[in-house]
Amino acid sequence: MPTTELDTLAVNTIRGLCMDAVQQAESGHPGTPMGIAPVAYTLWQKFLRFDPQDPIWPNRDRFVLSEGHASTLLWSLLHLTGVRAVDPDYEVLGRQSVTLDDLKTFRQLDSRCPGHPEYRWTSGVETTTGPLGQGVATSVGMAMAGRWLAARYNRDDFRVFDFDVYALAGDGCMMEGIASEAASLAGHQQLSNLCWIYDSNRITIEGHTDITFTEDVAARFLAYGWNVTTVADANDLDAVARAFHTFKAETERPTLIVVHSHIGYGSPVEDSPKAHGSPLGEDGVRTAKRFFGLPEDEQFYVPAGVRDWFEQGIGARGAGLRTAWENFFTSYRASYPELADEIERIQRRKLPDGWEAALPDFPADPKGLATRDSSGKVLNSLAQRLPWLMGGSADLAPSTKTLLEFEGAGSFQPGSPAGRNLHLGVREHASAAVSNGMALVKVRPYWSGFLIFSDYAKAAIRLSALMEIPVVHIFTHDSIGVGEDGPTHQPVEQLAGLRAMPGLLVFRPADAGEVVETWRVVAGLRHEPAALVLSRQNLPTLDRSRFAGAAGVARGAYVLADAPSGEPDVILLATGSEVHLALSAREELAAADGIGARVVSMPCWELFDRQPQEYRDEVLPPAVTARVGIEQASTFGWDRYVGSGGAVVGMHTYGASAPLKQLLHHFGFTPERVAQRARELVGARQREAGA
């Protein structure tokens, strides 16, 4: 299909909209869209299997704008192709996702066209991008999920899933370590359904890439095992199309298309860093429009015929593919009703009926087991009832206990694409981003590592919270409980960092019973990620006939053991392993001092903060101001619960290398010390009351 005048007109229309939107907002990034518009256009118009009338059709190709600052490119495409809006519960609506008015309010409050693509805010956005490297890494997870869905659900006579994943990335993405990790993984996984387009304009904010980025990117990707092809000029639409044909013909490797482009193409600041992050100015816009043959005096100009042209291209192709798919899916449902039911549940993020029956019981046991171990058991049990629960570890599965060990679980590899155990390698950041990508395709992913290494993945964890997708981040070795490995491996401030993230549920269960209840909450999440923070060391499984039931986990915090009178002198608040320490201190206080202590287990602060004030006051009566928080972590954030007069037994350094018992004594995590702090507080209150 040779390039036509309408192709050129459509490309320049996109450029005009991008320039105008940025100029109108007096803020944004015009240069990248102007340079790479021909490539995005060609992909959408001639290759992308995407129906604007149903932007959540499960087998659509995914397009990821990894260089998210070029958001106007996406807004223009969503507008011109007439993509429809989708409501939060996955119903396609009649209205358009992006109207011309939305484009005109680019970067204004509540516009559907914010500064960067925001998932769930504007339909047609497959993932939130902007932080560089995240989009490409996320695309790897989408491609992995696509391959897994195909392996599980396709039958000889039905190709339910065969979508491709495209990601458009710039020099910045290529420099980020997360992209390197993800590319290495994608090469290993031979993801031939994955295509990255490297928009190589050789300009970054500080100047030409010559000043810091002179590696041979194509050679690097060949080393990862990718298929690499090059387009010498982004404006050569035929060459661009040939490159996409090369991708489509490739069956064993992911493809990188290196496209040489010119930032700010056609404007006075072409090939300059000035084209990156500032509007072109009115004169600049006029000059560029003249260059492109667009009317200089029109803003947000869409020439006659351009919308029709898109309808004849991506519109007709997408609608044809999607309706054909829906027709055969009716037959598929008849032949494979159970598989079809799974697919439909996946799309709506619904769980299989009766999934809760899979949750095991753990009998009381003073020796107990590590919460990483009980979590591993629950995970294995749950995964058998929830076939699209899958995941892996950043090379720590034997330690994090996340391996699915039941028959048929298998390892996800090029030769076994239905496997559910992912080997993600020592690549924490990509592990989290890949999990995001899988969740965006709506399978239920988890990944695991040591809590200390959540630091490596923090930017991707944040995105799961910002996007409101139910990724399960599993972190074990959750405190100085790691013992001998010492300060480099002992998390101290990680809990605070995770708890400060809006929208992330952080669970630190105290025993196997709380682990079960944690997974009960987590499995049911549809729009929230969770972090599970688990112990390396054994913890007793509490006898729930003596203590309150673990169902309190769902409320975030609960009274595990009360003062005998029901009117506590002091409250001991703790999470995870320290709950047992609190219970010991409670006994000591009762026996030695006659002090009535209540123990509150607080596995999830975020859920507790959402409870009605009444419940919160019931658990933490305002009148009881003698409170001791106990956690093997930075004390940062505890004041909220212990109050001004409270005390926290926590960590103020990075720990030390020694056997756990030595460390507990050294850092004061002993019943004696906790009881002593409680005694001091109770004494002080009594003196105040007496005074």
Place this chain on the structure above:
Amino acid sequence: MPTTELDTLAVNTIRGLCMDAVQQAESGHPGTPMGIAPVAYTLWQKFLRFDPQDPIWPNRDRFVLSEGHASTLLWSLLHLTGVRAVDPDYEVLGRQSVTLDDLKTFRQLDSRCPGHPEYRWTSGVETTTGPLGQGVATSVGMAMAGRWLAARYNRDDFRVFDFDVYALAGDGCMMEGIASEAASLAGHQQLSNLCWIYDSNRITIEGHTDITFTEDVAARFLAYGWNVTTVADANDLDAVARAFHTFKAETERPTLIVVHSHIGYGSPVEDSPKAHGSPLGEDGVRTAKRFFGLPEDEQFYVPAGVRDWFEQGIGARGAGLRTAWENFFTSYRASYPELADEIERIQRRKLPDGWEAALPDFPADPKGLATRDSSGKVLNSLAQRLPWLMGGSADLAPSTKTLLEFEGAGSFQPGSPAGRNLHLGVREHASAAVSNGMALVKVRPYWSGFLIFSDYAKAAIRLSALMEIPVVHIFTHDSIGVGEDGPTHQPVEQLAGLRAMPGLLVFRPADAGEVVETWRVVAGLRHEPAALVLSRQNLPTLDRSRFAGAAGVARGAYVLADAPSGEPDVILLATGSEVHLALSAREELAAADGIGARVVSMPCWELFDRQPQEYRDEVLPPAVTARVGIEQASTFGWDRYVGSGGAVVGMHTYGASAPLKQLLHHFGFTPERVAQRARELVGARQREAGA
């Protein structure tokens, strides 16, 4: 120099010590040292320019054990070569750094041989390692600093600095994104003084690297512009030596030596993941000792002649080089007294005399300037008085304002190694680690990025705090003040995450005056890193004749403006841009309600927490419980200062894309709302008092 029996005996002695230490501790990683011992031995004994009698000789070669879990390898080498201890103020002591008794207490509390190498705890450790990828990335900073020192201080007749940097890394390091970023940068910088040794044993915790890591590492490094050579068998000492000669002969590229090794070599679990992280067991140790020809019944066995052999090798070579260096340095001091003085100050982390005179004044100015701008001005001024202050940005210098613009500052490039502006690329994680490496060589580094992207670098920032090295992490665009870029670029929880890190000083100055005082504190730091958190938007420069002086920054928090009576009804606590909001609210409260409000500026919580209780009570009188904290960030952590009855005006979501003014109104950062919260609290206190 052909391989001798003593070479073999020395290698096997190291292996024996490593096995015994792990077995004694019943914890640790025996497999890696056993596989790679011949390479570490060859490097130390035959190449490393290092004098065990003076392990802080400035021109020593640096050795980084990036696979830090193999710490016993380093402990054994430090012991056998007789490296001496160094005190915290850089005095070499008479005692040994690692005695045989220290090795015997490996991984016990207070042992000089902790689980992973800890900088400043055991002399001879050049950097703390364990978190994978950090060591290699840090080594790039060391090599860059080495090249810069050479360019600044060497003269035709004196080669004061020409040290090399070696880093030993495993498969895990090679998979981490931070290593990719650093390798790309090192290739660009043509660091021919840098040698990475890739200990390729193809085994990770989950199994053979075949399951996830099948890229061609050598080809990848060639793509980065490295020199790559391979050693087929780690046990072939001659081949290993040839590889190091290849490195020494290379003058334009960093070198990667790929060494094929066998984890757990000689033990029953050779080539198995079981050799990685568990002791071999007594039988395993015996079997291995038999294989190596070591006496099976001896633990911690050092054969006669081995210590002498090291003394004749590394000892004699190192002492010769170091004493020759000291002799010529005496001449150098005579010829170049000022340069010699600088070198000596650098070694002791001392500042030039009179450096404070460089700090500028900023006159009161209601329009003011962004704190990123005032910080840039201070930095430029300070850098002219402090020649070894240098740094750069992760491709954001025009935005973070960290470019040194005075004449002669220059860009650090292969052709201009005396340049002080680093172009670090879109590689935040490596930027922080490279800065760590530079600080370990004792120049004074800074690097900059947007606060949101501190997430990418968190693991390396943590290491600067754990190592107690004075890196300056500069983060601008510190809040929803970034405006239109929206949630992906608006930091919310980052401040809390940084504040929770022990040992990191986090500064968020309110105006140019506080910026100056921040830099005054930061410049003087010798053993602490700092994070500077700066605004994108303009902030008024306060008239200090009307308000308290900015010197209060040094105490972390201070009373900026008090209630007229000196007895406040309410305290408004704020940092950064919100201090101005607090001042406006104070005026409104006084004018409209007659409420006396005190405004406390809290630029550095950590410094405030270190003040005597008396000062803290003076700033925040316990009796005044009506307190409002104001910060455009997660409220997490504020309860410590506002107390149980206080309120916080902060962020509870990830922000939104819109112009700043819209955002301030939308999220409630207005004087009216702050005043309203204050009124409510004052009213509640009055009702309580009345009741």
